[in-house]
Every structure is written in structure tokens, then in C-alpha cells.
Amino acid sequence: MNDDIDTRYLETLLGYNTRRASLTIISRFMERMAVFELRPVDFSVLSLIGHNPGITSRQLCSVLNILPPNLVGFLKAFEKRQLIERKPHPTDGRAVGLFLTESGSALMREAEATAEVSDLSTATNLTATERKTLTRLLQKIYLPN
Amino acid sequence: MNDDIDTRYLETLLGYNTRRASLTIISRFMERMAVFELRPVDFSVLSLIGHNPGITSRQLCSVLNILPPNLVGFLKAFEKRQLIERKPHPTDGRAVGLFLTESGSALMREAEATAEVSDLSTATNLTATERKTLTRLLQKIYLPN
DNA sequence: TATTGTTATACTCTATAACTATA
DNA sequence: TATAGTTATAGAGTATAACAATA
Numbered sequence: 001m002n003d004d005i006d007t008r009y010l011e012t013l014l015g016y017n018t019r020r021a022s023l024t025i026i027s028r029f030m031e032r033m034a035v036f037e038l039r040p041v042d043f044s045v046l047s048l049i050g051h052n053p054g055i056t057s058r059q060l061c062s063v064l065n066i067l068p069p070n071l072v073g074f075l076k077a078f079e080k081r082q083l084i085e086r087k088p089h090p091t092d093g094r095a096v097g098l099f100l101t102e103s104g105s106a107l108m109r110e111a112e113a114t115a116e117v118s119d120l121s122t123a124t125n126l127t128a129t130e131r132k133t134l135t136r137l138l139q140k141i142y143l144p145n
Numbered sequence: 146m147n148d149d150i151d152t153r154y155l156e157t158l159l160g161y162n163t164r165r166a167s168l169t170i171i172s173r174f175m176e177r178m179a180v181f182e183l184r185p186v187d188f189s190v191l192s193l194i195g196h197n198p199g200i201t202s203r204q205l206c207s208v209l210n211i212l213p214p215n216l217v218g219f220l221k222a223f224e225k226r227q228l229i230e231r232k233p234h235p236t237d238g239r240a241v242g243l244f245l246t247e248s249g250s251a252l253m254r255e256a257e258a259t260a261e262v263s264d265l266s267t268a269t270n271l272t273a274t275e276r277k278t279l280t281r282l283l284q285k286i287y288l289p290n
Numbered sequence: 291t292a293t294t295g296t297t298a299t300a301c302t303c304t305a306t307a308a309c310t311a312t313a
Numbered sequence: 314t315a316t317a318g319t320t321a322t323a324g325a326g327t328a329t330a331a332c333a334a335t336a
Contacts, residue, residue, distance in 0.1 A: 005208050006196050009257070010189060011284065014264045014276070015170045019185075021283040022163040023210070029160045040164075041326095044155060051151050058294060063150050065168070067328065072296060094294040094335045112154070119159045125285040131159070137279040138166040139156065140270040186303095203317055212305065217319060239312045239317040 018138075025122050032118045036111050041066070043111060045074055046100065049084060050108045054097035056089065083107060163283075170267050177263045181256050186211070188256060190219055191245065194229060195253045199242035201234065228252060 010016045044064055049055055061068050078084040083104035089095035123131055155161045189209055194200055206213050223229040228249035234240035268276055
């Protein structure tokens with residue numbers, strides 16, 4: 001039906017290609033994470049908490065480019081699901097340290113294993129070497145050097 | 146401030162890397178397109194119309210993954226800015242063919258040149274070969290084969 | 291005076307239901 | 314009966330202003 005539409009110009013642009021690939025990867029990721037009731041942003045937040053016990057809201061926001069008011073609701077929901085707990089920060093009375101609970105850790109062990117399966121199944125057309133190359137080139141764009 | 150946050154796990158995931166790169170590229174793109182008053186989606190739509198004179202709304206929606214109700218406003222705005230014009234479809238009385246006006250074409254010539262500058266300046270850390278490799282690998286993910 | 295976390299709220303983007311005109 | 318284009322509207326995501334508590 002749209003086979004006669006010429007998309008060759010857009011396909012030369014980095015932004016178009018990256019966004020299209022991003023949408024494909026994320027939609028597959030969402031399907032697989034649905035069983036855990038985790039959206040991509042939930043996964044990122046919980047994974048960072050798991051790998052950085054005691055991390056603060058402010059740090060999460062800064063790393064993930066989330067605005068503080070928008071994180072509040074996420075954390076509230078995680079607490080209600082008993083996936084995280086908050087403990088007073090040892091030195092800063094304003095801040096609160098975030099930790100995964102036992103069940104939060106268990107969930108994230110499964111979710112992270114699933115994320116790797118999702119990656120592999122989304123990039124079936126890529127060899128292991130190509131996946132590593134792709135990762136390296138993407139990081140050259142968004143990581144400072 | 147966040148130098149002590151460990152993001153190594155997330156940086157192994159394809160979705161995370163692609164999304165982060167996508168956000169970087171798109172934010173640079175937006176800065177450069179601001180002078181033309183074009184958002185990324187405006188650029189994509191107008192570029193497709195330019196390269197496919199007579200394309201219909203339905204085809205645009207299908208190619209760009211836009212839902213028909215959301216395209217209506219864009220086209221209305223383009224028409225008001227006299228960037229596009231609509232002509233009756235030659236064979237299908239329901240459909241409307243879309244075309245760039247003279248000033249629409251002129252704007253897009255500048256905008257497309259700017260898009261290429263944006264690409265090059267965003268990927269300064271990549272060689273020409275690396276850019277081609279990156280494009281090829283991204284297309285292996287989102288294009289059917 | 292600046293920062294952490296929060297509330298309330300506005301704005302933008304995306305999605306759904308239903309309609310009309312034509313095929 | 315199905316499709317192109319449209320309207321109205323709902324929902325999700327993102328952004329801004331302002332506040333209390335602590336530094």
C-alpha cells in the first residue's frame with residue numbers, strides 16, 4: 001500500500017534512523033516487561049536503585065533526565081508495590097536513600113534477565129560483534145568524551 | 146555530583162543506548178530547526194511530501210506511525226503557513242493529494258541542508274565510515290528484511 | 291542563600307470513538 | 314462493507330511555579 005512511497009532521504013538521517021530503531025526496540029521491550037508491570041522508565045529507575053543502593057531521587061533524576069515532580073509518583077507506586085523502601089540519608093537530612101526490598105530485588109533479577117533476552121531477540125539480524133559495534137557508536141554520540 | 150552513580154548495567158542494553166542517543170540527536174536537531182519553526186515531526190512530514198508529491202494523509206500516517214487524527218492539525222498548520230497545498234486525488238474521490246508550495250519547497254531545501262549539518266555536528270566523534278555503519282546497523286533493527 | 295523532595299497545575303503528545311463522504 | 318479524512322475527547326508524558334524542611 002505504501003510500497004511506492006520514497007523514504008530514502010529520511011533514511012539517510014541519523015535522527016530518523018535512531019528514533020525508528022528506538023521505537024522498535026522499546027515496543028518489543030514493553031511487550032516483554034508487561035508481565036512484570038514495568039514500563040521502560042520503571043525498569044531504568046529500579047535497575048539504578050538496585051545497582052546503587054541508597055541513591056537519592058535527585059541523583060536518579062539527574063542520571064535519567066527525569067524532572068523531580070515526575071519521579072514522585074513513580075516512587076510512590078513502587079513503595080505501594082513494596083518494591084522499594086526509603087531510609088534517611090546518613091549525612092543529609094533533606095535527602096532520602098532508596099533501596100530495593102527483597103521482593104524488589106527478586107523482581108529485578110527476573111526483569112534484567114528478560115531485558116537481555118529482549119535485546120537478543122530484537123537484534124536477531126545482528127551478530128554479537130555488530131551489537132557491540134552498535135553500542136559503541138551510540139555511546140560515542142551521547143556520552144561525553 | 147553523580148559521578149559515583151553506576152550506570153554500567155543500563156549501558157549494556159540496546160534500548161537504553163538507542164534512546165539516549167536518540168534524545169541527544171533530536172535535541173540538537175530541534176535547536177537547529179527552531180529558526181524554521183519545524184519540530185522533528187514537521188520536518189519528516191514536509192520532507193516526505195516534498196519527495197512524494199501527491200502523497201495522501203493516510204500514506205503519511207502509515208509511513209511515519211502517526212495516527213490520522215493527530216496529523217490533521219499539522220496539515221492545517223502547514224496550509225495556514227502556505228507551506229503545502231491540497232489537490233483532489235486523480236482517481237480516489239475520498240483522498241486528497243498533498244504538495245509543497247513554492248515557499249514550502251524553498252523552506253525544505255534550507256531545512257534539509259540544515260539537517261545534514263546537524264547530523265555531522267552531532268556525530269563529530271564518528272568517522273564517515275562509522276556513520277555509515279551505524280546507519281546500516283540501525284536499519285537492520287527497524288527495517289523488515 | 292541554595293538544595294531536596296513535594297504539591298498543584300499546565301502543556302504537549304498520543305490514543306480512542308464516532309461521524310461524513312466516497313469506494 | 315470498507316476506507317480517507319475529520320471532530321471531539323481522553324489519557325499519558327513532560328514541564329513550570331511555588332512551598333516546607335534542611336543545608
